[in-house]
Amino acid sequence: MPELPDVESLRHYLDSTALHQTVRQVEVKSEKILSGITAPQLQSALQGRCLQSTRRHGKYLLARLNQGPWLVLHFGMTGRLEYFQDRQREPPHTRLLITFDTGYRLAYDCLRQLGRVTLTEDAEGFIAQKGLGPDALALDPGTFQERLRRARGPVKAALMNQGLMAGIGNIYSDEILFQAGISPRTRISRLDERAMERLYHSMREVLETAIRCQADAQRMPSSYLILRRHRGGRCPRCGSGLSRVKLSGRTSYYCSECQSDG
DNA sequence: AGTACCACCTGACGGC
DNA sequence: TGCCGTCAGGTGGTAC
Numbered sequence: 001m002p003e004l005p006d007v008e009s010l011r012h013y014l015d016s017t018a019l020h021q022t023v024r025q026v027e028v029k030s031e032k033i034l035s036g037i038t039a040p041q042l043q044s045a046l047q048g049r050c051l052q053s054t055r056r057h058g059k060y061l062l063a064r065l066n067q068g069p070w071l072v073l074h075f076g077m078t079g080r081l082e083y084f085q086d087r088q089r090e091p092p093h094t095r096l097l098i099t100f101d102t103g104y105r106l107a108y109d110c111l112r113q114l115g116r117v118t119l120t121e122d123a124e125g126f127i128a129q130k131g132l133g134p135d136a137l138a139l140d141p142g143t144f145q146e147r148l149r150r151a152r153g154p155v156k157a158a159l160m161n162q163g164l165m166a167g168i169g170n171i172y173s174d175e176i177l178f179q180a181g182i183s184p185r186t187r188i189s190r191l192d193e194r195a196m197e198r199l200y201h202s203m204r205e206v207l208e209t210a211i212r213c214q215a216d217a218q219r220m221p222s223s224y225l226i227l228r229r230h231r232g233g234r235c236p237r238c239g240s241g242l243s244r245v246k247l248s249g250r251t252s253y254y255c256s257e258c259q260s261d262g
Numbered sequence: 263a264g265t266a267c268c269a270c271c272t273g274a275c276g277g278c
Numbered sequence: 279t280g281c282c283g284t285c286a287g288g289t290g291g292t293a294c
Contacts, residue, residue, distance in 0.1 A: 114287080
């Protein structure tokens with residue numbers, strides 16, 4: 001599920017644990033998660049170096065190695081990080097395990113193995129090569145609207161299109177549309193200026209709130225949809241049963257009473 | 263450019 | 279008990 005707020009939380013976690021320690025050992029436990037690199041290449045890039053800083057772009061987390069390339073982490077749906085000391089605490093689906101000279105370890109755990117790990121010399125080049133748009137939180141209202149209007153289909157598909165803006169996935173697009181009072185099926189062309197402004201405001205509000213809550217749904221406001229996105233879930237605003245539809249291959253939940261079609 | 267589908271991948275869950 | 283289909287969803291591919 002890692003979308004922008006989740007990855008931002010993982011970034012803070014990495015920053016507060018694993019920086020500035022020399023890598024002693026690198027264990028690749030599943031080659032499936034490597035993208036365009038071999039295990040020996042990853043090992044020789046990391047060995048003897050430190051992670052010195054991080055940045056995030058959309059759902060990607062990049063960690064700079066001193067005098068070396070960037071380590072690029074994507075978390076798919078089930079990826080996470082765990083920093084620990086005792087082998088006992090190693091997560092069950094660890095695919096990559098980095099051991100530091102301090103004796104601490106950083107595990108990249110990914111149950112479904114839909115996440116990917118790679119290296120790049122050039123962070124900007126990597127982002128461009130992946131075809132990612134600007135990070136969703138870096139957009140001003142004008143650019144947000146201009147980029148969304150490049151798409152034609154339902155607004156939900158546009159919000160999730162990483163080429164238009166990076167970081168929003170299925171969960172948070174539903175939340176943003178709910179908070180904006182706009183149905184996910186609404187065509188971009190039917191959104192007027194005021195709806196666009198509402199959408200922009202909701203996007204910032206939802207992403208920033210989720211980051212403040214460390215992407216933990218339990219901590220989010222009770223007015224949020226996130227905990228009710230399931231069969232039989234009810235609208236936190238009006239209490240009516242939520243609608244469930246497939247849209248561009250994803251399951252969308254929304255309230256047909258509170259969210260209009262423009 | 264859109265849509266619709268498939269594949270990757272694993273585990274939970276409901277039905278029989 | 280255990281088998282089967284379905285679902286979860288980020289990304290990337292195909293065909294139409």
